[in-house]
Amino acid sequence: MGEVSGLLFEGQPVAVCRKRCKRVILHVRAGGEIWVSAPRGVSRRRIAEILAERRDWLLAAVETQRARAPKPKRVCEGESFRLAGRALALRFAGGEICAVGDELLVPPGTELSALRAWYVARAQVLFAERVALWAAAIGVTPGRVRAKEQRSRFGSCGIHGDINLCWRLVMEERALVDSVVIHELCHLLERNHSPAFWAQVARFDPQHRAHRAQLNKQSALWDW
Ligand SMILES: [Zn+2]
Incomplete structure (x- = not known):
């Protein structure tokens, strides 16, 4: 578990994990969360300096991990749903939910x-x-x-x-x-x-x- 460090990187909260490690290690998790593993003796100010030194790398890593995170499924026109091994595109239509050809017909306003x-x-x-x-x-x-x-x-x-x-x-x-x-x-x-x-x-x-x-x-x- 990371402690609430109060540290921010470009306005984004940074979790700090105090460990018995030799040096400060930065992690960017799926979704773009930043985690820092730091030895107990390293001050918050030093961690902030390291974050600033590694700014370009962090920004790129956050962007990559955000893009990789699965987007939440939405009930919207064109959203892809699978059924019986096939991809169906959602289309709004009246009547009951039904799969027709390559489409999943769904009444407007249907919740996931x-x-x-x-x-x-x-x-x-x-x-x-x-x-x-x-x-x-x-x-x-x-x-x-x-x-x-x-x-x-x-x-x-x-x-x-x-x-x-x-x-x-x-x-x-x-x-x-x-x-x-x-x-x-x-x-x-x-x-x-x-x-x-x-x-x-x-x-x-x-x-x-x-x-x-x-x-x-x-x-x-x-x-x-
Ligand atoms: Zn079994």
Whole structure:
């Protein structure tokens, strides 16, 4: 944690972190926040001098990191949304939210939370369908299927066989959704990640490694 240093760089607050380091180190974080690691003995005035000495470098680094930070998703004309592995451009239109061709038609005044609810509802329908289909193929009986708000894991399988899946998977191709569904359903056969488990997964999803790699890449782009 940085202390509230009261130091400003070009009007921007600077966080100072006192550490057992030998010298003062400047960091610019994603979003453009400036953090300074400084040995305990170095005065605020000295830190301010170092900030001034490194002014050009700092300004450039702040600009780079600000540009790199994800822009908040907005419900506006032309904003890009993904569904089933495709990019859709938002367009305002009357009626219900719907995906048509390469467009996501949304009534004017829709909040992002309403759009999220629409995605979650679609995810719920899709997940129920894919879980039913793969459960029959694998020969298992899952419990409830739920589209959940979870970023850390794509899916999970509860002790009573409930299957939870991240709703954002609905943004991705069917093969990637199926890959997660198959993984979770195979936990009804093997409650671990043993070679026996992976052998079951490979029977139904021979490309599971490639699918997981693709999913890791795609999910890094999930920006809302
Ligand atoms: Zn697992």
